[in-house]
Amino acid sequence: KYEKIWLTIGISALVLFLTIVGVSAFAGGHAPPSAHETLDPQKVNETAPFNNPGLFKVGEKKYELVMISEAFAFTPGNVKIPKGATVTFIVTSKDVVHGFAIPHTNVNMMITPGHVNKITHTFNEVGEYLILxxxxxxxxxxxxxxRIEVV
Ligand code: CUA
Structure with missing residues (x-):
């Protein structure tokens, strides 16, 4: 009798394990390391935080910049931040894979549709920066x- 119980537990554990492996492999399948949560690319405009793109102050000199990329623009397309600001870019794509690079910085990531892509950078020099x-x-x-304007 006990054997049957243990067998059942064993099989359940195995099934559970395989399910977890399967689900995580599927969910994380083609996500680059910069991608975190997933979302439906069709519903970007209705999904937080992308239902309200823009710059948000989250602390002392700390900002979150929520952006949407789609062929062929970033929204918002023009942002002003103060010198010394640490900005976490939170970006997704509504259509295809886009790039997200700011020359002369370490900001360079792939924007994959269906993923929330994040990268953080501190802007220590005044000037104009292009996101390409x-x-x-x-x-x-x-x-x-x-365009990012650091003032
Ligand atoms: Cu978007 Cu190239």
Whole structure:
């Protein structure tokens, strides 16, 4: 009798284990390391935080910049931040894979649809920074950029 119970527990554990492995492999399948939570690319406009893109102050000189990328623009396309600001970019794509790079910084990531992609950078120098799409995404790829003004 006990054997049957243990067998049942054993099989249940195995099934549970395989399910976890299967689900995590599926969910994390093609996500780059910068990608965290997942979301439905069709519902970006209705899904927090992307239902309200923009710059948010979250602490002393700390900001979160929620951005949406789609062929062929970033929203918002123009952001002003104070010198010394540490900005966490929180970005997703509504359509295809885009790039997200700020020349002369370590900011460089892939924006994959269905994922919340994050990267943090501190802007210690005043000036104008361009966010460039460095992943070919179609006919308007060359023009896909946004501007950050550090004042
Ligand atoms: Cu977006 Cu290239």
């Amino acid at each position: 799409c460095n992943e070919y995404c179609g006919i308007g790829h060359q023009a896909m950029s946004a």
